[in-house]
Amino acid sequence: MSSVLVDLQNFNQKPQIGSLCDCGPENEKGDSFTEPYALTKTPRKQPVSHTLSTEPTYKMGSLTTPTKGKDSPACEPWTPTSNLKILLSAASPEIRNRAKELCGNKMEIAEPCNCSQEPAFEDESEKLPISRKEKSLGLLCHKFLARYPDYPNPALSNNICLDDVAGELNVERRRIYDIMNVLESLHMVSRLAKNRYTWHGRANLPQTLAMLKKVGDDQKYGEQMQQIKQKAFDRDFDFDGEEKENEDVQSLPDKENEWGQKEMLFVELPGVEFRAASVNSRKDKSLRVMSQKFVMLFLVTAPRVVSLEVAAKILIGEDQVVDLDKSKYKTKIRRLYDIANVLSSLQLIKKVHVTELRGRKPAFTWTGPEDFPSIKETSSSLSAGAGTLQSLENCTKNLFPSSGAKRGFTRHPSLIKLAKSIQDDRRKISSAPTSPIKVNPSDSESYPSKMDQLAAICKIQLDEQSKKSVRKNPPAVNAEKIEGRKTDESAGAAEPVLPVEANDDRVAQVQYPVQPARALSCIPVLLPQHAMGGSYAVYMHPSSVKPHPSGMAVRSMTFEEMVGGSPSHPTNESSMLEKASEKNTAVGEMQTINPQLQKHESTRSPKSPASALKRPCTEVAVNSPSKALKTKHISQGSSPDQVKLSEMRARLKARRGVVPNRPSPRALHLDPEFVNTPESAEAERLDRSVEKFLEKEEVLSPSDREAGLTPLRAVPLQEITVLPGHLHNEALIPTGYLIPISHQSLIRFKDPHCLSGETVYASVPNHNVHRTPTAGSVPVGAQEFTPTRFPVQRASAVSISPMAALGQPGPSPLPGQRMQSPSPAILNFTLQNLGLIPAGSPGSMPPAHRQASPVPTQLGLQQGGVIFVKPMSPMPLQHPSPGQPLALLSLQQPLMGTPKGTQPIQQSFFHTPGSTLSPLAAVVTSTGQTACKTAYIPQRKLEISTEDALCKEPGC
DNA sequence: GGCTCCCGCCATCCA
DNA sequence: TGGATGGCGGGAGCC
Numbered sequence: 004m005s006s007v008l009v010d011l012q013n014f015n016q017k018p019q020i021g022s023l024c025d026c027g028p029e030n031e032k033g034d035s036f037t038e039p040y041a042l043t044k045t046p047r048k049q050p051v052s053h054t055l056s057t058e059p060t061y062k063m064g065s066l067t068t069p070t071k072g073k074d075s076p077a078c079e080p081w082t083p084t085s086n087l088k089i090l091l092s093a094a095s096p097e098i099r100n101r102a103k104e105l106c107g108n109k110m111e112i113a114e115p116c117n118c119s120q121e122p123a124f125e126d127e128s129e130k131l132p133i134s135r136k137e138k139s140l141g142l143l144c145h146k147f148l149a150r151y152p153d154y155p156n157p158a159l160s161n162n163i164c165l166d167d168v169a170g171e172l173n174v175e176r177r178r179i180y181d182i183m184n185v186l187e188s189l190h191m192v193s194r195l196a197k198n199r200y201t202w203h204g205r206a207n208l209p210q211t212l213a214m215l216k217k218v219g220d221d222q223k224y225g226e227q228m229q230q231i232k233q234k235a236f237d238r239d240f241d242f243d244g245e246e247k248e249n250e251d252v253q254s255l256p257d258k259e260n261e262w263g264q265k266e267m268l269f270v271e272l273p274g275v276e277f278r279a280a281s282v283n284s285r286k287d288k289s290l291r292v293m294s295q296k297f298v299m300l301f302l303v304t305a306p307r308v309v310s311l312e313v314a315a316k317i318l319i320g321e322d323q324v325v326d327l328d329k330s331k332y333k334t335k336i337r338r339l340y341d342i343a344n345v346l347s348s349l350q351l352i353k354k355v356h357v358t359e360l361r362g363r364k365p366a367f368t369w370t371g372p373e374d375f376p377s378i379k380e381t382s383s384s385l386s387a388g389a390g391t392l393q394s395l396e397n398c399t400k401n402l403f404p405s406s407g408a409k410r411g412f413t414r415h416p417s418l419i420k421l422a423k424s425i426q427d428d429r430r431k432i433s434s435a436p437t438s439p440i441k442v443n444p445s446d447s448e449s450y451p452s453k454m455d456q457l458a459a460i461c462k463i464q465l466d467e468q469s470k471k472s473v474r475k476n477p478p479a480v481n482a483e484k485i486e487g488r489k490t491d492e493s494a495g496a497a498e499p500v501l502p503v504e505a506n507d508d509r510v511a512q513v514q515y516p517v518q519p520a521r522a523l524s525c526i527p528v529l530l531p532q533h534a535m536g537g538s539y540a541v542y543m544h545p546s547s548v549k550p551h552p553s554g555m556a557v558r559s560m561t562f563e564e565m566v567g568g569s570p571s572h573p574t575n576e577s578s579m580l581e582k583a584s585e586k587n588t589a590v591g592e593m594q595t596i597n598p599q600l601q602k603h604e605s606t607r608s609p610k611s612p613a614s615a616l617k618r619p620c621t622e623v624a625v626n627s628p629s630k631a632l633k634t635k636h637i638s639q640g641s642s643p644d645q646v647k648l649s650e651m652r653a654r655l656k657a658r659r660g661v662v663p664n665r666p667s668p669r670a671l672h673l674d675p676e677f678v679n680t681p682e683s684a685e686a687e688r689l690d691r692s693v694e695k696f697l698e699k700e701e702v703l704s705p706s707d708r709e710a711g712l713t714p715l716r717a718v719p720l721q722e723i724t725v726l727p728g729h730l731h732n733e734a735l736i737p738t739g740y741l742i743p744i745s746h747q748s749l750i751r752f753k754d755p756h757c758l759s760g761e762t763v764y765a766s767v768p769n770h771n772v773h774r775t776p777t778a779g780s781v782p783v784g785a786q787e788f789t790p791t792r793f794p795v796q797r798a799s800a801v802s803i804s805p806m807a808a809l810g811q812p813g814p815s816p817l818p819g820q821r822m823q824s825p826s827p828a829i830l831n832f833t834l835q836n837l838g839l840i841p842a843g844s845p846g847s848m849p850p851a852h853r854q855a856s857p858v859p860t861q862l863g864l865q866q867g868g869v870i871f872v873k874p875m876s877p878m879p880l881q882h883p884s885p886g887q888p889l890a891l892l893s894l895q896q897p898l899m900g901t902p903k904g905t906q907p908i909q910q911s912f913f914h915t916p917g918s919t920l921s922p923l924a925a926v927v928t929s930t931g932q933t934a935c936k937t938a939y940i941p942q943r944k945l946e947i948s949t950e951d952a953l954c955k956e957p958g959c
Numbered sequence: 960g961g962c963t964c965c966c967g968c969c970a971t972c973c974a
Numbered sequence: 975t976g977g978a979t980g981g982c983g984g985g986a987g988c989c
Contacts, residue, residue, distance in 0.1 A: 135964075138966090177966080184979095197978060336962090365962075
């Protein structure tokens with residue numbers, strides 16, 4: 004027995020993840036998400052009562068509150084079960100104490116395992132059973148989220164092993180499934196394989212929300228909600244409400260039919276398909292679907308407040324439950340609570356109460372991003388990949404099949420393999436930031452290859468044209484467009500020259516009228532980020548900067564943008580081509596049509612990504628409705644040159660609509676239904692877009708056109724970053740670490756906490772700072788990643804340290820470290836993924852963190868509270884050298900002594916709510932001022948302001 | 960006493 | 975057949 008106890012103790016002291024998860028090599032070498040070791044590991048599912056009952060003599064106390072023997076360290080449970088109990092008990096009181104003692108020195112006790120020091124702790128553990136709150140799904144989700152960055156680098160392995168997570172968070176797998184299901188519904192994760200998921204973070208969130216909104220609109224959820232509310236309202240004045248209540252619920256199915264609503268299935272996003280097992284049989288009741296639907300309800304209603312009652316009724320209605328009984332309703336409510344907890348952890352919703360005549364009812368209000376890609380934009384992006392992505396319409400059709408037949412979500416094995424292959428390719432490509440786009444030769448249909456071909460063709464053609472122009476028309480314009488090298492002179496008004504070659508020359512050829520040198524420096528940074536290796540430039544129209552669904556830091560104006568503010572996903576390549584085309588046209592050289600191109604284009608399906616690139620020049624026969632439209636519009640009161648210009652522009656844009664944003668490689672493995680997007684519909688849509696665009700363009704930018712300018716123009720990186728109201732702060736061009744960029748959604752998330760008025764730093768994604776309570780804001784230096792130090796508490800190096808926030812002295816910043824510090828969390832995460840630092844090493848969780856969460860989170864990644872230090876180069880625009888921006892980070896990241904308050908902290912990357920005592924986040928603005936950011940406090944109840952509580956902490 | 964929602968049984972699916 | 979998933983509802987903690 005004693006030996007067993009010893010083993011158990013050892014086990015507790017050093018989690019044996021390997022034993023818990025056979026997730027493959029990744030774990031061995033350190034999973035990308037090396038998760039923080041749980042305080043102590045205990046067998047996942049243990050008959051607690053049994054185990055404990057067999058340990059009665061060990062001063063373990065009651066079954067639920069194991070007594071820690073005085074002779075033995077509190078942290079050394081005798082059995083796994085008791086250990087778990089102790090830990091949980093410890094955690095609970097600890098948190099409570101924390102709440103009482105504010106954020107004082109309690110930090111040390113945060114670590115349950117670091118139980119050497121808490122006598123009171125023991126006492127409480129004996130008295131107090133684990134609070135339910137400590138085990139809530141919301142808190143668990145916070146812990147979970149704290150482990151991963153909001154915007155992971157897709158190039159890295161972002162796999163999640165459920166066993167690891169469950170084991171390290173000390174929860175049953177079942178609970179993890181609940182979280183994963185909800186996250187999956189938002190496409191924040193996707194199932195990779197059995198027991199494994201891929202973390203996407205919030206990169207897809209804007210798209211997902213946009214799509215859900217669209218689907219919600221299509222499903223008329225708004226109407227349903229209104230109707231239900233109306234009934235409820237009417238019922239308030241009627242006293243036979245009981246009957247009517249049932250009535251309204253029971254009648255839902257009919258109403259749905261009336262609305263033409265079909266059974267809702269899981270809404271997928273390209274690249275983030277659902278591959279869970281047993282989807283066919285359970286998808287209709289899946290938590291995923293419920294989650295998506297729940298979210299839809301928020302998105303389709305005016306005041307984004309949804310009561311559980313309404314949500315439950317709608318959900319029940321869709322389940323075709325005619326004989327709604329109380330139990331069904333209760334079950335739905337339960338599930339909604341589960342979902343709501345997770346969504347709350349994601350800070351997408353917030354608990355509130357709506358007071359009606361009949362009383363106060365629980366409800367939730369939307370606190371997530373308000374501005375996400377419009378449906379059109381999303382649709383465009385989804386369909387951007389031409390043959391690979393589906394339009395929203397098609398997606399919706401699939402999701403709500405008109406026929407009764409349920410759509411199978413099980414992907415054909417071959418597709419899965421293909422997806423993997425693509426993913427691998429993408430990773431390879433992405434991993435070579437400055438290298439040319441990698442094209443898989445074997446994949447003749449691959450977008451990259453076509454891109455290359457097109458790019459090459461375009462380049463040749465442009466070069467030729469440029470030469471001609473130079474010869475014939477020496478104007479500065481020509482010079483500019485030719486190589487862009489002369490653009491410097493023609494600054495301001497000049498438009499960037501289209502990078503003709505997909506890979507190499509692209510950067511060099513891009514012209515940045517305003518600040519060419521700087522602009523150039525940006526390109527290299529961006530290129531590698533493109534998922535498919537496509538080229539992209541940072542062409543942005545100041546007024547039309549739109550979020551790029553894929554999180555690319557590249558944008559261009561699109562039809563949708565022009566038309567109705569629904570930006571589409573600009574294809575960077577297309578954008579560049581377009582600009583180049585425009586330039587060419589402007590100089591009257593666009594008449595030249597490359598037969599090859601024409602032929603090529605004509606033979607290609609509109610969906611062909613390659614075709615998009617092939618049309619820098621446009622001559623263009625009007626063989627398509629869109630062309631006709633373009634011609635028509637252009638012909639209206641325009642000079643020949645203008646006509647050509649417009650025509651070309653329209654053509655390019657139309658093309659772009661088909662090929663635009665290169666979808667993420669993963670998008671290639673879509674469900675057949677999605678892939679089979681009718682071209683006709685697409686073409687039609689494009690035509691409309693073109694038409695609208697042209698119309699608008701004519702009206703809005705005559706002057707520009709006259710000046711030879713197009714709505715598109717190169718925008719210096721700096722400029723981009725400061726685009727107010729358009730480019731969300733996220734539209735930055737990170738120079739240091741690329742990781743954030745690739746995934747930072749450029750979408751404008753409203754973040755009330757965002758620092759405004761920041762220029763350079765403003766570019767940092769202010770993603771809705773999804774703070775999680777536990778997230779300490781203390782980043783940990785890489786050196787601290789040693790398993791043995793896990794228990795050691797350290798103040799973090801970053802300026803955002805909670806300690807700093809509290810006014811406690813901290814290491815002074817090292818000169819030179821000041822600006823480069825990327826988000827420690829991101830950095831750590833990345834480094835771990837790269838194997839540069841120990842992946843599985845337990846993080847030295849900052850005291851604050853520990854306090855917040857009884858479960859140790861891994862350093863770096865788990866530092867939910869880490870303030871995101873903008874990974875941008877302090878002088879992004881000042882480095883003409885393309886590759887320069889990349890060298891901003893040093894592996895030896897901010898140590899404990901990292902500058903506090905000196906670093907421009909852009910955002911809190913992922914704050915994990917750990918407790919009600921979340922550490923304050925000190926945010927340093929670009930001006931060097933340190934602002935006290937409210938720490939997120941997980942709230943069970945909305946009434947309790949999560950952010951208000953913050954500043955109660957001393958030193959804030 | 961109602962609201963919340965944890966917990967874990969057990970059905971279903973898949974390899 | 976066993977493991978992975980996850981639907982489901984009992985029932986207990988919390989307010």
